[in-house]
Amino acid sequence: MTHATTPGPGRSPSLRERNRARTYADIAGAALELFDGNGFDSTTVEQIATAAGVSQATFFRYFGTKEDVLFSDEAGSTATLIELVGNRSDPSPTVAALAEPLLAYAESMTGPGSPHSRRMTRLVMTTPSLEARSLRLRLRWEREVAHRLADEAGVVIPTLAHTMVGAVAVSCLTSALRHWSRDDSAEALLKLVREAFAVAAD
Structure with a gap:
């Protein structure tokens, strides 16, 4: 392609x-x-x-x-996400520490460089035939975040903790995207991401 x-x-x-x-x-x-x-x-x-x-x-x-x-930038979106994770201010391998980079990623989705993000997100999240492709991207994000945490810890294979932290953090983002409606603002998405991380913390 x-x-x-x-x-x-x-x-x-x-x-x-x-x-x-x-x-x-x-x-x-x-x-x-x-x-x-x-x-x-x-x-x-x-x-x-x-x-x-x-x-x-x-x-x-x-x-x-x-x-x-709708999925043409899988590699680019993953690279952006992992770069933000690697540059986070709190280097600890925790779900709370990943809130900052995933909020930054959500913000990048709504900026002037991503004019179609809301429409594309709505289509992906509401079309059953796209569920498998959407899940594949989500699993890719989870896997890459876990590997990034493993790299930071100096290990080749992510531990169960790395895998769990990556899965929960990415789930906070994707859950927020699922509830981000067509008419909601960019600020509404960031609020949803924050709420998702708060729920995870509880």
Whole structure:
């Protein structure tokens, strides 16, 4: 699967890169509009391609499946989350210490760099056919957080404690996302994440 390319540091994007980024955005935007209007399951790749003004072959150069429109940044989102965990102010391997980085991650989801996060989150959380893919991403986050905690402890394989802490912390974030409705504000999501960590602490 091919995605829009990003130029290296200090280099302006070429015309080809700008065109690829524009096509990527056009396809993703068209897909989200159709998912919102018709439902994810009722939307076809052919409809997305037509709405975006591209061929189906072009669609598949950017996305392997229509699911990938919603999950295209799995690796990037995981890397961002783990970087925030690694830079947390409290280095202890506890659920409480992970509240700060997961709140920061939730905040990054609602910033100007993620204009479609709320729509995508609502679609993922309310579409039964996407549950398996969503669970796979959640398990990836849990696994990577546990490995980060293990690295910090100087061990290769995460202990049961590392696994449990990662699972509970990630669950706080995903539970908040599940309750973040379409009309809620970015501040509402952060409040939900804080409440989830408070429940975990209790």
